[in-house]
Amino acid sequence: MNHTAAFIWITVLIDLLWLLALIGLPVFMTHMLLGVYVPPEERGLPQIGRIRRKFLLLALGGGAVGILLAAAAYRFSGGSEGWTLALLLIPQALCIAAAWNVSRSQALALKKERGWTLEDSPKRAAYIGPDRKRSVSGIPAWAYLLPLAIIAASVWIVARNWALIPDPMPVHFDAAGLPDRYQAKTIGSVYTLSFVQLGLTALFFLIHLSLGRMPKRLDPKDPEGSLRKNKQMLASTAYMLYFLSLAVNVMFSFMQALSTYAFEGTLPVGYLFVFLLLLIVPLIVLVVYTKRKGLADETVNRRFGDDRYWRGGLFYYNPNDPSFMTEKRYGLGWTFNFARPASWLITAAVTLLPIAAVAAAIAFGG
Amino acid sequence: MFIELDLQSEVPIYKQLADQLIEGIASGKLSSGQPLPSVRTLAADLGINLHTVNKAYQALKQEGFLEIHRKQGVIVQPGSLPSADEAFRERLRRDLRPLAAESAARGMSEDELQELLLSLYRQIQNPSSQGGTSP
Known part of the structure; x- marks a missing residue:
């Protein structure tokens, strides 16, 4: 595939993912309307569908604006990839943010009219019964030996084919799959991906272990049903994590093989598309499954889930909560309390440091 | 077995917890020697202060309904329960x-x-228990 064609395919894929994340999530979540909590009994209201459809139209319009600007940028900058992507993604994000604001104010008006609320109940429920396990059902811990086996197998195969690895070996490829950076063939450079695989697998495993140890705050109105859904949510997340860990390891093993002993001049970029799909599909399956089984409500932050604590529907801001983090509004995990100055510092550090590193590399790399 | 609390009740939270644990023992829902969640875990699940849970556990330990071990954690009295x-x-x-x-x-x-x-x-002492635990 030539360079231009590859760049277009990659851009299309990136944009699809971008739009899926920015538009798809707000449109498909039934328990929230543009970041506004909707009580279960109200979710069938026709006004809600109307507001969602209007957001979809506005957002798609924003998507079209980005595509037009990107095409213009490509033409007038003489094929500059940076400008094309910038004028594709940034205007799209800005337009979709504007659409979000417009639709969200309609959602808030509807909320006020109907009196929706999610206040913390004074009732609490917890399960203390006979089979309290600290592990998640479905995927046992030893199942993570399989990804490790994949890594071990790759290490062994690469070692067996050491002589076939080119020296210097390609370590970076451009959009068309042609190598643009080489490095001397050493244990470190050949096995870089293996270390990455080990690190990622360890991360997946740690997350798997932490799933079972998360606090289970049950719905006081239906503790038994809540417990059942909680277990389902955790089990399905464990499955998704496991498949992701397998997909990631297979992908990296493939890339390692194709850039070392099986290197034939180019890296077949087509494989990367297949693997990206392998990563996205488990996520989508989990989202659909969660929605089908009505599990999303189970993961709601029961204590501080009300809209008034969530700026723009997204950011937790509660000066009365001394905690630095709180449970995510929906889903598993935690998020910062942006009323604590420390949260701002950490967020700034996490976003600005990589940018600073890149800027320094450009400045001093010549 | 589920613990259900009402934070707005006149009854103190630790007492609600202790009362329900005793009722669990009486009905057989909590069996002899059964492990209970740690103080930290139960406090996180109920969304209450861990000192409250600790107070309930300690009170029942004093009476002889629970045993608290360094390694095993909190368990329901495995031996004979305190008498009347x-x-x-x-x-x-x-x-x-x-x-x-x-x-x-x-x-x-x-x-x-x-x-x-x-x-x-x-x-x-309803029939669904395994014969009740009171003398």
Whole structure:
């Protein structure tokens, strides 16, 4: 595939993912309307569908604006990839943010009219019964030996084919799959991906272990049903994590093989598309499954889930909560309390440091 | 077994917790030697302060209904449960007296009062338990 064609395919894929994340999530979540909590009994209201459809139209319009600007940028900058992507993604994000604001104010008006609320109940429920396990059902811990086996197998195969690895070996490829950076063939450079695989697998495993140890705050109105859904949510997340860990390891093993002993001049970029799909599909399956089984409500932050604590529907801001983090509004995990100055510092550090590193590399790399 | 608390109740939270644990033991829902969640875990699940859970656990440990080990954690009394000794009967008389008085003042008959108490006792030791745990 030539360079231009590859760049277009990659851009299309990136944009699809971008739009899926920015538009798809707000449109498909039934328990929230543009970041506004909707009580279960109200979710069938026709006004809600109307507001969602209007957001979809506005957002798609924003998507079209980005595509037009990107095409213009490509033409007038003489094929500059940076400008094309910038004028594709940034205007799209800005337009979709504007659409979000417009639709969200309609959602808030509807909320006020109907009196929706999610206040913390004074009732609490917890399960203390006979089979309290600290592990998640479905995927046992030893199942993570399989990804490790994949890594071990790759290490062994690469070692067996050491002589076939080119020296210097390609370590970076451009959009068309042609190598643009080489490095001397050493244990470190050949096995870089293996270390990455080990690190990622360890991360997946740690997350798997932490799933079972998360606090289970049950719905006081239906503790038994809540417990059942909680277990389902955790089990399905464990499955998704496991498949992701397998997909990631297979992908990296493939890339390692194709850039070392099986290197034939180019890296077949087509494989990367297949693997990206392998990563996205488990996520989508989990989202659909969660929605089908009505599990999303189970993961709601029961204590501080009300809209008034969530700026723009997204950011937790509660000066009365001394905690630095709180449970995510929906889903598993935690998020910062942006009323604590420390949260701002950490967020700034996490976003600005990589940018600073890149800027320094450009400045001093010549 | 589920613990269900009402933070707005007049009854202190630790007492609600302790009462429900004892009822669990009485009904057999909590079996002899059964492990209970750690203080931290139960406090996180209930969304209450861990000192509150600790207070309930410690109170029951004092009475002999729970055992707290360094490694195993908190378990329901594996051996014989505390008996209805003189100290307990004294406390029972003291706690029941005001209720008996108010029942009499409100014109409740002896039989009605007896029936009410018996039905509660039976309800707690319901058939779904494995034979109950009180003597």
